[in-house]
Amino acid sequence: MENKNTYPIKVVSNLTGLSIHVIRAWEKRYNVVVPQRSETNRRLYSKEDVEKLKLLSTASAHGYSIGTISTLNYYELKNLLNASKLSESEFSTNRMDQKNEVENTSHLDKCISAVKELNAHGLEYELYNALKDLSQPKFIDELLTPLLEDIGDMWKSGEIRIVNEHVSSAVIRKILNSLIDNNSIPSNAPSIIIATPKGQLHELGALMIAVIASADGWNVTYMGPDLPAEEIAAAIDRLRPKIVALSIVYPNDDFTLDREMAKLKRLLNNGTKIIAGGRSAKSYGKTLEYLNAKVLDNIDDFRKELEKVRN
Amino acid sequence: MENKNTYPIKVVSNLTGLSIHVIRAWEKRYNVVVPQRSETNRRLYSKEDVEKLKLLSTASAHGYSIGTISTLNYYELKNLLNASKLSESEFSTNRMDQKNEVENTSHLDKCISAVKELNAHGLEYELYNALKDLSQPKFIDELLTPLLEDIGDMWKSGEIRIVNEHVSSAVIRKILNSLIDNNSIPSNAPSIIIATPKGQLHELGALMIAVIASADGWNVTYMGPDLPAEEIAAAIDRLRPKIVALSIVYPNDDFTLDREMAKLKRLLNNGTKIIAGGRSAKSYGKTLEYLNAKVLDNIDDFRKELEKVRN
């Protein structure tokens, strides 16, 4: 194979989820990987470099400081992550052959084609493929989120039918479900409840949040869509979670939600933190403020909030 | 084994469920563990440190005060927890521990307990356990089906709340999804579309059917719940499946469904076979007969029908 040292830094950044700056900083400060250089001094990363950086990236994301793990080699890193039961999502679908190259059509484009063609298998295959290439955060932030937006747009514009949206949702739901790993969390991990209030049927956003919290080591209880306030309150009472995350997607002309939120407020008395997110969360500003809910714009803020509450 | 002291305090906090503050406090006050320090005075914990802290954490969570157990070593702690039947196993809620020895409690009973306790992880764990013990058909016929019936009954009788039903559904959906294997299906496998018509929100039956068809080597396109007739027709038109399976769960006072079925009939003209199943399918006898649909009572008949159509 000719393409042994073929990854420029931008590609490495995409593959690992690390920013270009961070990759260079880690090299400068710790020599975590020292890529070959082109004749003109460009960094050229090998496949092994990328793999090691992926491991370092997930380890770093789970609290290991780069300084302490920078000296470990590939296998020591593997052990470290296995020992902590934090191994990155394992999708060794041995069947899926490696067509690593040919990245000209992006994952997103392929996914959109599959959606239009009502090709559920194609969509699923492509998403798993992307998962192999991208880190999990990138998968969610840069593929799934825009894909869902595009599907929504295409649906609104009549470019696709309801059935396309349904089938795609089913596939995405399946994949998100498979990413929620409940087996590797410590017994006394902090708990989070995830629900979408009554009148809110769309659940993919909630599932994404569930995946993120699970990857971050939270004890996730996913309650699904369309749950009345008193039911959410009952669950809080029973499970005493640190956080209740509400996913709110539908636009703001929905008075049911206001009523439900008021009810929830009445029913709560303990210190559980409430986080609201989703496309339309902001439109309920007053209601949510009244609930002492933290309103989050985007997924990354949700990640940060998780960290904050945890400590 | 290399005894790497590589765990920084943040990771230890995540692994043990203890806050960083508590870890330091316990060290300052009782020296429960005394980690090595880095050159710059950062704490570096060993694997043994982490294990001991885990034990201390669960013991503490179960009422032992840290002062009284701080002097115990690893094995004394183990004994203590075993003696109290509080092993750190992730899924032993203290309630269930007491009937530990009684293996005659069936999977079903354990699942029902988990449902009542709103213990999503317990339910998931138990179902996976059952999956290991039982063959897939038995799992569906003898565990999942009665479990769903029981959940329905308990819900109707007010023994459990809506939220119990929701959480359980989410878990079961997750497991069923994971059982649909789309990777090992040959490209020329016969196709089947699975949907629940409009007005039919409950989808677990449909998912069970999807699992069965998938296990039988069919190319499954699962379209999810609540799909209008013209959308189903569009999908049939596009995918040309051999079978369309409709899952009908709600009781028979639903006129929407009659209308939807009539519409579907109008929209279809090819030779696709339609199968209807689900608790309430029979109540729609006339309507479905008019559609030339085959109405099936139980899952086994569905399996047989699959075989018949395939050949």
Added chain:
DNA sequence: AATATATTGTCTAGCATTTGTCAAGAAAAA
């Protein structure tokens, strides 16, 4: 029973280190 004492988890303040991010200016690639 009431009071005193001890225990324990949580928090703050001030300082040091670590780490992610950015800017500027030059060079190479698209």
Added chain:
DNA sequence: TTTTTCTTGACAAATGCTAGACAATATATT
């Protein structure tokens, strides 16, 4: 031209450290 990449240096945010204080419980003493 525009984008990408390079190096260097600087900065700000995050994290960790110590010491000490506080409030809520638990335990002991009167």
